[in-house]
Amino acid sequence: MGESTALLTDRYELTMLDAALRDGTAHRRCVFELFGRRLPGARRFGVVAGTGRLLSLLRDFRFGDDELRFLRDERVVDAATLAFLADYRFTGSVSGYREGELYFPGSPLLTIEGTFAEAVVLETLALSVLNHDSAVATAAARMSLAAGDRPLAEMGSRRAGESSAVAAARAAYIAGFGATSNLEAGRRWGIPTMGTAAHSWTLLHDTEEDAFRAQIAALGTGTTLLVDTYDIRTGVETAIRVAGTALGGVRIDSGDLPTVAAQVREQLDELGATGTRITVTSDLDEYAIAALAASPVDAYGVGTSVVTGSGTPTAGMVYKLVARQDSGGGWVGVAKASTDKGSKGGRKSAFRTLDAGTATSELIVVSDGFEELEAASSHPDARPLQVPLVIDGEVDAAHEGPDGVKAARAHHERAREELPVRALALSRSDPAIPTVYVDATPAG
Amino acid sequence: MGESTALLTDRYELTMLDAALRDGTAHRRCVFELFGRRLPGARRFGVVAGTGRLLSLLRDFRFGDDELRFLRDERVVDAATLAFLADYRFTGSVSGYREGELYFPGSPLLTIEGTFAEAVVLETLALSVLNHDSAVATAAARMSLAAGDRPLAEMGSRRAGESSAVAAARAAYIAGFGATSNLEAGRRWGIPTMGTAAHSWTLLHDTEEDAFRAQIAALGTGTTLLVDTYDIRTGVETAIRVAGTALGGVRIDSGDLPTVAAQVREQLDELGATGTRITVTSDLDEYAIAALAASPVDAYGVGTSVVTGSGTPTAGMVYKLVARQDSGGGWVGVAKASTDKGSKGGRKSAFRTLDAGTATSELIVVSDGFEELEAASSHPDARPLQVPLVIDGEVDAAHEGPDGVKAARAHHERAREELPVRALALSRSDPAIPTVYVDATPAG
Structure with a gap:
């Protein structure tokens, strides 16, 4: 009991x-x-x-x-x-x-x-x-419909009470999300968990390149690198230089996402990293996800809006x-x-x-x-x-x-x-x- | 631990x-x-x-x-x-x-x-x-300022995750609310708790009068009777007939509150129940509380809007x-x-x-x-x-x-x-x- x-x-x-x-x-x-x-x-x-x-x-x-x-x-x-x-x-x-x-x-x-x-x-x-x-769950189902076949992860724990966050991860998963950042939801309910690094990871290191090298040493080239701590174009260039064209993915957490996603995709393709995936995570809700349907985005991470029922x-x-x-x-x-x-x-x-x-x-x-x-x-x-x-x-x-x-x-x-x-x-x-x-x- | x-x-x-x-x-x-x-x-x-x-x-x-x-x-x-x-x-x-x-x-x-x-x-x-x-707390402080000297109770547990509800009661109390309906917040944090009866209490009984008599038998005439299950005017009349003019209070949970509060106050005064207090509890937020400043309301109960940060x-x-x-x-x-x-x-x-x-x-x-x-x-x-x-x-x-x-x-x-x-x-x-x-x- x-x-x-x-x-x-x-x-x-x-x-x-x-x-x-x-x-x-x-x-x-x-x-x-x-x-x-x-x-x-x-x-x-x-x-x-x-x-x-x-x-x-x-x-x-x-x-x-x-x-x-x-x-x-x-x-x-x-x-x-x-x-x-x-x-x-x-x-x-x-x-x-x-x-x-x-x-x-x-x-x-x-x-x-x-x-x-x-x-x-x-x-x-x-x-x-x-x-x-x-x-x-009601908000999450709409986001899941808007995302279509693209993977969708819940990462809003920090914007919900610490226990409600676990329940929110569970509700989002039931309504179509594929994973959560919340470890307790993984332990308690068997929900797949995900996540690699925050801006603090890059800031901790003397250079962005040091941070990327260390992350790849620990997690392999299949990992996702967060490229927007300083300048995104430089971040993407450094990421591929360090990881090679087999880099699993890059994450973008700021900026006008349709524009930025298109630029990053073009840059990755030019660098030969045609298989490197783009994850976006900046203040998404069902409307923003729908607006990205035609953009070269491979996966979404949703925080605040899903755990707070999107309004x-x-x-x-x-x-x-x-x-x-x-x-x-x-x-x-x-x-x-x-x-x-x-x-x-x-x-x-x-x-x-x-x-x-x-x-x-x-x-x-x-x-x-x-x-x-x-x-x-x-x-x-x-x-x-x-x-x-x-x-x-x-x-x-x-x-x-x-x-x-x-x-x-x-x-x-x-x-x-x-x-x-x-x-x-x-x-x-x-x-x-x-x-x-x-x-x-x-x-x- | x-x-x-x-x-x-x-x-x-x-x-x-x-x-x-x-x-x-x-x-x-x-x-x-x-x-x-x-x-x-x-x-x-x-x-x-x-x-x-x-x-x-x-x-x-x-x-x-x-x-x-x-x-x-x-x-x-x-x-x-x-x-x-x-x-x-x-x-x-x-x-x-x-x-x-x-x-x-x-x-x-x-x-x-x-x-x-x-x-x-x-x-x-x-x-x-x-x-x-x-x-x-930020939403609660505004409600508390709008309520002025009138008592304000938090009763939104049902509209928040079960653990967040306890935290919300605590935050509202810190920011100026006087009490909560949440018993665990009372046990864990020493916050005063309040509450008397829901509509189900009246519906459980064969008549509204039976319900009021039973409540007064249990809680005394100082209690607050919920008078809007059927017809408010009849409810108030029955309340005073059963409890006498020493009735502690009546609660109104529906209707256009400025209008209803004025009518109920007039009716109570006509019945001689000049000391009977009026509590209102229907979908209040800081704006509704402010709009009731000139109404004969003695206390407020706030639910959804305070536990959800009022938007x-x-x-x-x-x-x-x-x-x-x-x-x-x-x-x-x-x-x-x-x-x-x-x-x-x-x-x-x-x-x-x-x-x-x-x-x-x-x-x-x-x-x-x-x-x-x-x-x-x-x-x-x-x-x-x-x-x-x-x-x-x-x-x-x-x-x-x-x-x-x-x-x-x-x-x-x-x-x-x-x-x-x-x-x-x-x-x-x-x-x-x-x-x-x-x-x-x-x-x-």
Whole structure:
């Protein structure tokens, strides 16, 4: 078991638990749903990420001595609630979208079923993980589409909180990036890592030539040399003089990249280094990558913009009670009345309808209760989007760890192939497919 | 000791270390500097945050068996480098701005002195922590200024990665927020926590009245009731009927807040609940808070915008080699040539010049070497901005833990009082004071 995650929680969840244990509503069975009312940044599709991480963090959602002592000392809850928390273990069930899946407004990304007491306390943890990771994955997928077949590496750790950086590397990889600079992401999730040298490497040496020679001595001529510490033209000339025409690559981290890339390619070719690759890494985002499509660039490194969701650092998802038992034990769908239309009561089943393999709608079948939902049977090409993640408190380990990441990345690649062409444009717009609600509540 | 932080590192730092151990430059003494070339979001001042966290993470920057095994298996470095890392412990010195201090373009927020080998590997960790925490603190300070004397609580955990959320709560508190919803921030850093109930609390119950009665039974009439689940007017009426006119407060989480706040205040007063406070929490940022200055609002809760830096989720600081020993043991200032003017070689000492207590400039004295810098003696009102944080590998514990947070918050409050009036405007502009460089390199 890892460090406790139980206090990664907003205080009001424990305050509600405390009050609900007093009035007995704590034991009402409930359905909470995690979803986004809209897509981050008015994009055409979203990408679900974080699910596998959340499941592991859920295993560690236990209140140990430190956590209980804090809650007692600060009088956050009373003695009966402390006793409940000491024994807390989520015994309910969670179903949801596969990690890497695409999503649209209203998609029920997670459905959490259990007592109010056990489900209400997971709100903050679930949202923190999915909001962050999905924001990164959604931005990363657009960059990956813009890069096409050219390799794309995530190198933004320094522009994100030190733990979020590891999660961001993971989310970017799921959404199509090929590697990360973050070593912990490599160790923890099996993601390929990359990186050779910074400007400090050149500055450390008495001359640029000394720096290049030392790097090649250590890493071989297949390495990538950073050529823009002083003058790029001189840097490229020195690089090839030192390494020979078999030099693996050069990296450019400044300047007007379309111009500079073309000049460097011409210079490399003139020097006979026709196989030396050009990597660019200066403040790239999906728009800059798209603008370089016709430039002689071989690989991209993206930092700030991918780890910060390219202008939308959080996916804005919410965690809402959508159905509960009433005092008589029957089920009722519930929703905040004064909300906009994206918040809909009732338990939901979700399907992606397809026409010849291309997505046509996000079909969401709504029910007040727990009966099996079969409305999608009228859509023979509808692909069910939800899978069991936790069953009666048992986490499905297939979603966790490096294997979970690999599966999520593969699933994302498949799901992306279903996108209609209009989903690939980078401009702000409406979702690529409409969300269609079908009411399955039995008459009477 | 906590979990190892050693792999929260970009791979190229270890690649450079590996090559530098081979060619001997690893042992050259170096000065690295952490600074921002510009202020996040074209604001008028920045707020330094994260320093105390970084010092604690630095204690845990050790390569254990897991980390070394990964580096060996992935062939990131060779055997000699693995041996170096197994014994790694930072033995250099760090000086820097106090946490909570204001900063401006070029301010040397951290100066790291040691061998290239021991200092180069700290780049990512130092930047991750300061870039995230300072972006949040800088946004938070503006919100705190806009809120004036009204209490301000941070409740954005759900919109940030689960670990960054704890750091964000801490940064916001240092920059003037009064409380957080994040329980772990309360436990770890001693920050006051707050929160009562969500919409799910009302939806859990058969009626809003049931929910209010249960909450009051648990938390007393001094609690704050969330009144906008259904109809706000009915909610307020029910709240006062159930709680009486001694009700502590009502919270509004939707609608056009200036209008709704005025209506609710009028209704509360008509009902005789003249002491019942109004808290608003719907998508606030510094501009919305400022726009509510004339509204009858008693407290603010801010979520997304503070934890995401209100449009600028990273402070964009960099970590650069600015001076090093040459092969003869002498010191040379170094800087990337092709950079914009914000990157300046040489070791720096920083002072804030004041005129009758108001800041007039950020004075940065530049030197190639290690001699004592006394140029500020010509400015009798200059306040030195750097303090020792790590001396010969020994971290000054005064900056860590809850005591460090308390000191940082107090220092921020004092530093803010020095700001000229033009610094308080919210619009995008130039820094409130200029950065002035003075060259102290001895002639010859």
